[in-house]
Amino acid sequence: MRSVGVVVILAVAIALSISMLIARDAVTTKINTVRASTGNTITVSPKGFFGGQGGGTPLTTAQINDLLGLSNVTGVQESLSENLTTTETSLKSPTLAGFLGRQFGGSGAGVGGSSSSTTTFTIPVRVTGTNSPGNAVTGGANGGGSEKLTSGKSFSPTSNADVAIVGSTLASKNKLKVGSTFTAWSTKITVVGIFNASSTFTDSDVLMPLATVQKLAGASGEVTSATVVVNTIDNVASVDKAISKKLGSVADVTSTQATAEAQLAPLNSVKTISTYTLIGSVIGAAIILLLSMLMIVRERRREVGVLKALGAPNRSIIMQFIAESTTFTVLGAIVGFLGGILVSSPITSALVNASGGSTSTGVSGFVRRTGGSGFTGGGSGFTPPAGATGGGLRFGGLHSTVTQLHTSAGWSTLGFALIAAIIIAALGSTVATATIVRIRPAEVLRSE
């Protein structure tokens, strides 16, 4: 019964250690993944604008192209977002204005203005001009969605043709197919592809060549957002400074690395907690084992005395107790491993939730208001081109939630834990037994 108790206590301590080890591994993997996928890009926006709010002057293609000359910059993607009102396009937005649309969108055909009448307000159609359409579409590009080209094809990055790729919801609302046409800025635009992002907001968008949008919108040379790709994560900080210096007060420069670090703060907190808990539980397991073995050895002082009277060398007695404690530890480890694996996921989730981590991220750009003095809307930025570290940065910011962790116990983790447990068991039993082998048998047997 006593042995069962020792095994159970050890199993609990080992389960806690394993769950912390797994949680720490999961968090570390997630942190590394997020850093690898987001850390080498920098977002450049006109000064004073973020998330579609504010005012200011758009950046120019010339300013952005200058950034290509900076050291360690491997690519620059530009975009220009526009809102098409019902007077500017034949397209009808599939999105109903609703309360939020009236509250944030303004009224009538305008956008962002004010009006006493809200009943006629219609959501404008968002058009994004991009010089990175392949990545924008196939990589999951617009507004943090996961766009997939479902039919047709994309357009070339340098195209200035009057073509567009439209979201599936918008296409459905306007009965558009590949080859269909619609009107924008009084120009006939041909649909060359349709994408689906499983997001009503994103699937209501239109993607067009950057040069085309600049030409049709009368915004020649203007961009509303740019993503600078840096060769390595380590150089992001220096490039960030260089861009700020080069563009001066006309731009806000946001490093995705900094954004990612901010998003990863809760995970770093969990990593720290799990590390300290791991150390604590390992020390706890070692103390439990040591005290248990001390108790067992002391209870069996007579047996030790008899063994010494029979001529057993100290080494033999110590080895016997080490074997016993190792057996306890292995049994505890088997139970503890299973328990640890079972509870690791809920414990990790609880730690992440308790750390106050947000469940989503959104680094948004803005939409230049047509002909106006203000901006509204959100969602710009581009998937980095092939070669960007890790790939996968989604249009509009971090695509995946940083707090969605996948816990798994690798063989190396379990192997490491088992070896550590056995070493602790061996040390614990050696220390415990060493206290008893010094006793002379007569002292033990005299109590008869």
Added chain:
Amino acid sequence: MLKVENLDKTFNTGGGNVHAVQKVSFTANDGEVVAIIGASGSGKSTLLSLLGLLDSPDAGSIDIDGVQLANLDSSGQTKYRSTQVGFVFQQFNLIPNLSAKENVMLALEFAHWPKQDRSARAEAMLTMVGLGTDKADRRPAKLSGGEQQRVAIARAFSAQPKLILADEPTGSLDRSTGQKIVALLHEAATQQHATVLVVTHDEKIAQMADRRLEIEDGVLKEIA
């Protein structure tokens, strides 16, 4: 042959020094059973501990077949206990999680008997003390007190020691069983030419020995 001369042992207790063994000298021949009788606290168990090197004397010498035990280092003492001495205790002191046969084999292991011979030797010893093969695989808890003491005797004699030290071997047994145990010790001593020292406070048990020694306040004297 066992030769003890001027053996002294003093314990320092809170109330002062206790002379447990004082100037003890005696000899015992191979195959001889010697009973040491005395009241509780007279020093008889301490004397046995000194002879078995479970404790070290303050003075005096112990000689077995010409070998001075006082000159042995720690590893020499361990070897002496495993090969030259066999212990029989009042409480049997068998290892509870080992079978009767395994208890005997354990002593053979410590005495570095060849591995392949241990099983047969253990069975032979158990047979010698009257335990059949049906009892050999039983753990101590499944044996009676008399049977456990037989296992202890088999264990004590198994490595063919020159000296058997039996501390109240009948103390936990009824009179009849106790007499059988002492008879068994006598028989084994004769058969294996070992010197047997039996500590007892039972006069009738002592009378079964070849010689009787009495210890009182640590002083040993021969009883005619």
